Amino acid sequence: MISVGSNAFVLTPSGPVHLDEAAEGMEVLALQGGKQALVRIKECRAVKADQAGVRLCTSIGDLALAPTTSVVTSSGTIQAGALLEQRDQSALGRMEGSWSPVEALSQAGRRPPSWLSIAQAWPNLRTQVLAAGAVNWGPKQGTRVGAQPNDGLRDFATWVIGRPSAELVDGRAGWAWFMGAATPSKVRQEAPSVDLAVSCLLRLWQWVEDRRYVLPIECEAVRALTIAWLQWLSIPYSIDFKPHYLPADAFIEMNVSARTHLPIQAVLSSTPRIAVRLVMQARSCYPVVNGILCAE
Amino acid sequence: MKVPKGARWPVANNRVDSRLKAALPVKRKIGMYVAIGESDESFDEFLDQVARAGAHVLEEPPRLLTAPHLQNAIALKMDHCSTASKPLIEGLIQELLTRGLFKRFATFSRSDRPYNVITLPAILGLVQEAVAVTLRRLEEAGEVTAAVAARAVPKEIAITPLNVELILGHLVRLGLATTDHPLGTPIQRITVPA
Numbered sequence: 001m002i003s004v005g006s007n008a009f010v011l012t013p014s015g016p017v018h019l020d021e022a023a024e025g026m027e028v029l030a031l032q033g034g035k036q037a038l039v040r041i042k043e044c045r046a047v048k049a050d051q052a053g054v055r056l057c058t059s060i061g062d063l064a065l066a067p068t069t070s071v072v073t074s075s076g077t078i079q080a081g082a083l084l085e086q087r088d089q090s091a092l093g094r095m096e097g098s099w100s101p102v103e104a105l106s107q108a109g110r111r112p113p114s115w116l117s118i119a120q121a122w123p124n125l126r127t128q129v130l131a132a133g134a135v136n137w138g139p140k141q142g143t144r145v146g147a148q149p150n151d152g153l154r155d156f157a158t159w160v161i162g163r164p165s166a167e168l169v170d171g172r173a174g175w176a177w178f179m180g181a182a183t184p185s186k187v188r189q190e191a192p193s194v195d196l197a198v199s200c201l202l203r204l205w206q207w208v209e210d211r212r213y214v215l216p217i218e219c220e221a222v223r224a225l226t227i228a229w230l231q232w233l234s235i236p237y238s239i240d241f242k243p244h245y246l247p248a249d250a251f252i253e254m255n256v257s258a259r260t261h262l263p264i265q266a267v268l269s270s271t272p273r274i275a276v277r278l279v280m281q282a283r284s285c286y287p288v289v290n291g292i293l294c295a296e
Numbered sequence: 297m298k299v300p301k302g303a304r305w306p307v308a309n310n311r312v313d314s315r316l317k318a319a320l321p322v323k324r325k326i327g328m329y330v331a332i333g334e335s336d337e338s339f340d341e342f343l344d345q346v347a348r349a350g351a352h353v354l355e356e357p358p359r360l361l362t363a364p365h366l367q368n369a370i371a372l373k374m375d376h377c378s379t380a381s382k383p384l385i386e387g388l389i390q391e392l393l394t395r396g397l398f399k400r401f402a403t404f405s406r407s408d409r410p411y412n413v414i415t416l417p418a419i420l421g422l423v424q425e426a427v428a429v430t431l432r433r434l435e436e437a438g439e440v441t442a443a444v445a446a447r448a449v450p451k452e453i454a455i456t457p458l459n460v461e462l463i464l465g466h467l468v469r470l471g472l473a474t475t476d477h478p479l480g481t482p483i484q485r486i487t488v489p490a
Contacts, residue, residue: 090324091324091325092327092343092387093327093386093387093388093389093390093391093394094325094326094327096325135472137434137438137488138435138438140438140488144471144472169474169489169490171471171489172404172408172474172475173468173469173471174410174471175474177471177489179490216410216470219470243390245390245393245394246390246393246394248402248412268394
């Protein structure tokens with residue numbers, strides 16, 4: 001049984017699915033016999049987390065795991081609790097350990113042909129982006145985006161908000177908001193290109209420099225959503241959690257070369273309130289959760 | 297072995313002379329420094345003392361301090377903390393954050409920059425309660441002043457105006473509110489974007 005924090009996504013042919021919505025019988029992406037495969041979920045249920053977990057941070061993403069749940073590394077599977085113990089306790093205030101790199105499915109160019117096109121998946125993507133950016137202040141509502149130096153937010157207004165002329169209110173601390181509700185009835189019928197869809201996802205982040213964005217570590221829902229869609233679209237990216245001893249910010253960088261062996265950046269004790277127990281129908285398969293290959 | 301004066305706690309290797317280096321055989325990394333000490337136990341004791349002094353500084357009254365402020369306050373609380381040991385406190389604070397014995401809280405400064413403050417786990421619980429209460433007020437009224445927040449949040453947090461300002465700054469930092477305070481002045485009001 002795999003037990004992970006609830007704020008995570010699995011990948012299905014129709015798009016990333018939040019674990020809250022994953023269900024028995026759903027086919028999700030996994031590594032099986034050394035190859036990508038779709039494996040059915042046998043059981044998926046949320047439970048109150050009854051023990052401290054482990055948060056693993058890598059350049060492909062982060063995930064909270066139960067100590068007894070394993071991840072796939074270049075030297076085999078290893079339990080999250082063991083990763084925590086492998087941290088070098090003598091290097092105080094530093095995040096060092098004798099960790100083997102985590103294995104990931106290749107991010108580039110290996111998108112299964114049976115998966116939906118971006119045009120088919122766009123309504124789902126748009127809904128999830130709106131939900132991740134939504135801020136409700138009683139009667140008022142808005143969509144939080146990162147302040148951007150270029151006109152990328154106009155595309156966001158057109159494609160996600162559904163109103164090209166939607167008013168953008170600038171705030172402080174690198175944020176801006178599109179005020180008011182999105183308007184599904186006016187959303188363009190056609191779908192954007194993959195590049196435009198990715199651009200819309202990254203508008204939820206704060207621009208740092210060309211192809212580099214940042215989010216406070218607290219914005220876990222936006223981070224998990226972005227990673228899930230980039231994985232699903234086979235777009236290479238790299239996440240840098242800083243500082244490693246206890247990340248405060250997550251930086252994402254695009255235009256990087258795809259890698260399948262990813263060094264561990266941080267292993268931290270964490271206390272998820274809700275965990276999801278995931279049982280797969282096939283034995284000896286490693287489902288991809290938040291980009292990380294998990295194992296029983 | 298006789299301990300040279302000022303060497304009760306481990307010291308930063310680059311802050312002491314060669315005579316002292318020779319007397320301190322155990323080497324470890326602490327934060328950005330290579331530290332040397334008498335024994336493995338001396339490092340453990342140093343970490344323990346920093347944790348105790350930090351708890352004392354942060355709990356009475358409940359405070360949230362930046363890492364440099366906490367570092368200075370801890371150094372003042374500790375006996376025999378030489379100028380060669382003091383730089384190591386920063387790395388030990390980082391270690392205590394990693395272990396969850398100290399907690400971090402993100403906020404926004406008067407000079408328009410995000411920054412983090414440090415507190416104790418028990419105080420962070422109160423801080424999170426204060427954040428939730430302030431956010432509810434913001435949803436109801438469209439704005440929250442520091443005075444309103446001070447009355448709404450747990451009294452342990454409202455004990456200093458700076459604590460309340462940090463709560464307001466947290467909501468700005470996460471994009472849940474905005475503010476119109478002039479640069480360099482305290483955050484006195486947060487609002488829903490208009």
